[in-house]
Structures are given as structure tokens and as C-alpha cells.
Amino acid sequence: MQTKQPRRPGELVFNLAMVLGSLFLLWSAYGISGFEALSAPGAVPLVTTAVMVVCGGLILRDTLRKSATTAEKLERDILPLPVIVTILAILAYALALKPLGFLPTSFLFLTGLIGYLRGGSLLRAAIQSLLIVALIYLVFRIVFTVLMPPGIVPEAEIIAWVKSLFAGGGT
């Protein structure tokens, strides 16, 4: 019997991966303390992973029952280019955050991503990014005092210089 809703592209692979992942976790949970006791540290992990295996199996069975004919396409409806580009951009941002620092990395990330997603002028994206980064920096670094990696920007010196300006103005 086939259910009405067709199978989405990649759904079978994902659900199969869930079952295999759950089986691996079940095996790993068994390794914690085996069937030593109902109050053993591995008891709850063993039950939760067993539940995952059973549910994963049922989900996979339902997926197999679905019709494979669908108008959806993997590259359009599941993993369109903007999603891939965005994931890679976040990864690149995370990698560059420490060596380059928060300010330049955030500016480049926003300019690149806004420019790509919105299209049009890169200059406009750069101006928008500059304003947004300045606002985020002001709110989170100065007001909330959240520590961000300074990287290549001599942030401490800049903050000290700004503070000295205000201190000078106050006297």
C-alpha cells in the first residue's frame, strides 16, 4: 500500500542514515555497562537508542511505502545552491573568525552573503554590512561586553583610545 504523499528526494537516504546511526549508537550504549542493572549508567542510553532504532525502522518502512515519483528535485527543493553556499560561508566564517578577528570576518561574511543572496550592487551590500557590523559590535561588544576574537584588528588599543577620548573630554 502506498501513502498519498510522495517521497522527497534524499528522504530514503536520510532515513536509512538515521537507522544506521541509531544502530551504531545502540551498540555504543550497550558498551557503557551492558545489561548490568536497570539502574546502571547505560540503562537510559540503551533504552533511548533502542527507541531510536525501532522508530527509525518504522519511519524507514513508511518511507519505502511512499511513491518514489515526485516533481521535486534534490538540487532545487532540498539542497538548492543558496543553501550550499550559505553553509560553506558559515564554515568559512568560523574558520577565519580567530585568525582574522570578528570585525573583518563579519564584514566580509555579510558583504559576500548579502551580495550573493540579494544580487545587485556589491557596494550597496558592503555599506549595509558595514552598518550592521558596527551596530552588532556596539551592542554585543561594548554594551553586552561579549568577548570576540580581535584577530588582526588592534581592538584593545582602539577601545582604549576611544575611552581616552571620552576621559579627555570629561576633564
Add this chain to the structure above:
Amino acid sequence: MEIIQNLLIPVLDLQLLSLIALGTFAGIYVGAIPGLSVTMAVSILISFTFSWDVYPALALMIGIYMGGVYGGSRTAILLNIPGAPAAIATALDGYPMAQKGLAGEAIGVVTVVSFIGGFIGILALAIFAPLLADFAIRFQPRDYFLLGVLGILLVGSLSGESLVKGIFAGALGVGLGSVGMDPLTFTERFTFGTDGLRAGVSFVAVMIGMFGISEGLMQLHTLNSPVIKQKIGRIVPSWPLVRKHLPLGMQTSSIGTVIGALPGTGGDIAALIAYDHATRVTKNPEVPFGKGAVEGLVAPETANNAAVSGAFIPMLTLGIPGDAVTAIMIGALFIHGLNPGPMLMVDQPDMFWFIVSSLALANCFMLIFGLTGIRAFVKIVEMPRAVLLPVILLLSVVGAYAVSNSLTDVYWMLGFGVFGYFMKLYGYPLGPVILGVILSRLLDDNWRRAIISDQESLWMLLKGTLMSPLSAVLFFSVVLIFVSKTPLWGMIFRKRAA
């Protein structure tokens, strides 16, 4: 006297008052802008406020929560896009009203009734939570265990397309929550011999990934959807109009409070049930439901705002979150060294009354901000998503980094973000994952306590459960949820209906 003193904490402290106002104001925008969610905002906020004192951190989060649930209705009315799941029912009649040029009136009605609903919810929280906490002190470990299971099952069964996927997601969350060293025996669990996993997976990284990154990636699918512009007329509703719908509003506020107080259910479910209630009790609406009936706005909006305070009842008295946002707030309280549950009311009653008072203030600010600045609001909501989404993603990365100044958390966040994105695409609900992570410790500890006290005997545990009225009710509720989703149940009820 002590209660009044505690209630006055946020009222007399200008910083706390400002944070509640700021949070409510920001929450209205967060809730209203499609692509931003209250859950996402609160989860990102934890990472920025974890070094603060608990009062200011909570004040800001409560403001965002209260404002956000209300804010979702704005875009539901103006754009037919509910800014939050709790506003889905509001769009059914709100948007038809806007199409008739009554957007201002619809927003005005929604603001006033949200205030009424919010107020009734807060009143219920103040009255019933202390009573429940007194009762909850007598709860046995098995009751907590069953409550935790019930919460995950309820979220799983109501928030996704299938109960099985909900249970899978909940079990995954419990599994994630047990990664690291077992606190009782110091046995390693799911660490695979790596040092990085001994301290467990960062709860904040999981949360930001699942609610910030995955939601951001999902929004990329609808990046170019056109923005519908609306004209705004009269905003403040007339008193006769409010008075006319007050009885319905009182009924649906009560529904909202009760639904919100059930572990695992939130404003979205409360709003839908209240809408259904309104369609049944309103015999002759001036305008039919679905075509711009005012009753169709009153019911869901009173209910979803009442549910906000309702959700705090199980959170503060039992340590069980009422919905995803209160699950995150429990995380925030843990981070601040507090332990929500019946003993919180005994050990730190100031915290409870502070929350009640903050909710009441946020409700008042919601009324003020709700009835002002709507024309400016319309402009901001029209901000292109291509600009908004990169900012959300940037804040998510910075938020995950800020927790422990570690890039490892950023990679976890990204991993969970991508994983959560695929889960959403294939119909797995994410709420139970977070609830599972939060409740993992409670489930594990109470299961072990319960089974040890019953001498490691499943039979004795079952016997004890069936002998205690509370345990029995909880046990049969869990069983009922399971059975109600089986094909057999469907067959029986179809036959009866036929």
C-alpha cells in the same frame, strides 16, 4: 509582605524595567518578522547573557517571549504570513480583515485581547503555581520520570507530522543530553574516547544550531517571496467592540492557560484549540469565520498570550518545560545555577514572584508598544530577507562562540544546524530534540532513583505506579498517547463515526 517586595523588584529597578521594555519591544519585531522566531532569539540570547546576573537575563528573555508571541500576529494580519506558529490561527481571519482595509482595527483588537489573555494567564500562574508546587513536593521519582516522558511525547505528537518521528526526535535529544561523564558513577557515555565529548555536547550549541541555523537555511527556500503592502487605518478598538467579545476572550484565555500549562504544549496548539472553540460557541458571527470574523482574532490571541504564563507553571513547579521557549529558559536557569522545580518555590520564592511581576510588566509594555508605531513597523517588516538572514546566521555563530570562546561550539552548532535543516525537510519536529536534551538528566536521575527504590524490580515499579493515583494517571496518559496514534484506535473511531 515578602511577596509584594519580590513583586516590586523589577518595578523599582530602572535597569530591569528597561530590559523588560526593551525585550518586549524587540520581541514584537522578532515575533513579527518571518524568519525570526522567539525560540531562535531566546536561544541566541542565552549565549550573550550567561555572564549577567540572573534577574537582568530573565527580564530580557521574558520580554522577548511575551512580545514575540504577540508580534507573530502582526505579519499574520498584514502579510498572511504568521510570524510565529502561535499566530497561524490569527491569519485565518486577520488577513481577510486587512484585505478589506481593516488592518489597523485588526491589529488594535489583537493587541487589546492579547493583553487581556496575557493578564489572565499571569493571574493563573500566580494563583495555581504555588499550589501545584506544594503538591509537587510529594511527587515520587517515578512521577517525575513519567512527567518527562509525557512532555516529550506530547511535543512529539503535536508538533510534527507523525508521533513516531516525534518520539525519534525526543529519544535523540535524551541521547544527546547523556553524552559525557555520568554524574553519578563517572562512567563515560557516548564519548568514543575523545576528550572533547567528556564534558558533554554544549546545550547552547545544539539549540542555536537547531533553531537559528536550520531555520535560517529553511528560509532560503522562500527568499524571493513577494512582500504584500497594507494600508493602516484606525488602530485603538472601540470599547463596545472589546466589551462585546470579552466573554469569549475570558473562555479562550482559560483554554490558553490550561493548554499552555500542559507539559510540552504551547501557544500554537492553544490558539488552534481556542479558534475551534470560538467557531463552535459563536452562533451568529457578524462576518463568517475565515472571512474576517473578529471572534477569529479574539480566540487565538487571548489563548496564545495566556499560554505564555501557563507554560511557566510546569516549568517553575515541576522543572518540566511547557514549550520550546521555556525549555530554553530552563537551560538559562541551569546556567545561572538555579534548579527549577518544586524546591525553587521553597528556596527562592523571590525568583518566582520576580518572573510573575516581569510577565505582568511585559504584558503592559506589549499593550503600549502594540498600539503605537505600527506604521513604522510595517516598513521594518518589509526588510528584505536576503539582508536579514545573513545577520541571523552571523548572530548565531557569534552566539555559539561567545558561550565558552571556543570554535568547537561553533562547529557543533553548524553540524546541528545542517542536521536540523534535513530533519525539518523530512518532517522531523525539532522541539522534542531540545526538550529531550533538557529533560535528559531529569529522566535519567529519576529513573535510577525509582528503580533503585523498587529494588531493581520492574514488577515492583509497575505495581507502585498503579497503586499511586498520580503515577497511575501519568502512566495511563503516556499509554493513551501511544494507543491513540495506533491504526487500531483509528479503526475503532472510524467505525463509531460511521
